[in-house]
Amino acid sequence: SSSITELLTALCDSSLAGVSWKRRALGGVSREAFHKALKKRAYGTLLSKLFQDGVKAPATSGPSSPPRNRVLMICFDLRVAGCREEAERLEELLETLPEGAASGLSELDSVLELLVHLAGSSPPPPPCF
Amino acid sequence: MASASSANLNAVRETMDVLLEISRLLNTGLDMESLSICVRLCEQGINPEALSSVIKELRKASETLKAPENCTN
Numbered sequence: 001s002s003s004i005t006e007l008l009t010a011l012c013d014s015s016l017a018g019v020s021w022k023r024r025a026l027g028g029v030s031r032e033a034f035h036k037a038l039k040k041r042a043y044g045t046l047l048s049k050l051f052q053d054g055v056k057a058p059a060t061s062g063p064s065s066p067p068r069n070r071v072l073m074i075c076f077d078l079r080v081a082g083c084r085e086e087a088e089r090l091e092e093l094l095e096t097l098p099e100g101a102a103s104g105l106s107e108l109d110s111v112l113e114l115l116v117h118l119a120g121s122s123p124p125p126p127p128c129f
Numbered sequence: 130m131a132s133a134s135s136a137n138l139n140a141v142r143e144t145m146d147v148l149l150e151i152s153r154l155l156n157t158g159l160d161m162e163s164l165s166i167c168v169r170l171c172e173q174g175i176n177p178e179a180l181s182s183v184i185k186e187l188r189k190a191s192e193t194l195k196a197p198e199n200c201t202n
Contacts, residue, residue, distance in 0.1 A: 011167075015184075015190075016191055019194055029194070038190055045179070045183045046179050049176065071151070074155065089154060093151050093154070096147050097144065097148070098143070104138070105141060106172050110171040111167065111168050112148075113177040114171060115152050118181050118185075119155040120156050121181075
């Protein structure tokens with residue numbers, strides 16, 4: 001298993017996939033310098049969130065619904081938006097997803113919560129012809 | 130013992146496949162590699178909301194680098 005530092009470095013690396021560094025180096029932007037800036041930004045965001053969590057009042061944070069229910073809410077939204085097939089497939093996948101130790105993952109709910117937070121953050125893939 | 134660990138490995142693989150498809154349907158922009166990294170970060174105790182902010186920040190930063198390149202292509 002890797003440390004948080006190694007995993008964040010790997011996350012920065014994966015976000016730089018597809019950048020042509022040959023051309024960039026001519027423009028004065030080196031991979032190392034940009035990678036360092038990315039890591040700084042990643043840690044800055046992570047730490048600022050930690051501090052925000054610390055000052056959050058318990059009354060305003062409230063109990064949040066389980067991530068599976070939040071995915072089901074997204075299914076409902078998809079249906080309302082006319083995307084019935086996607087909603088049905090999502091519900092089907094949620095039923096297939098094993099719970100607890102059967103999944104082989106110790107933090108499955110956290111991963112689902114992450115996916116809910118990232119939902120819609122990327123444009124949908126272009127339709128196939 | 131070996132069969133127990135291979136059964137667990139199969140369970141992880143199946144769960145990851147389902148998670149990747151859920152991720153695609155939700156348009157999260159994560160590929161298998163970044164999803165695997167995120168799963169391991171969650172298992173290390175990183176708050177998922179904070180992690181989602183980190184991913185969005187990294188995307189914003191790398192988009193600024195990719196944008197002029199896309200214009201020239």
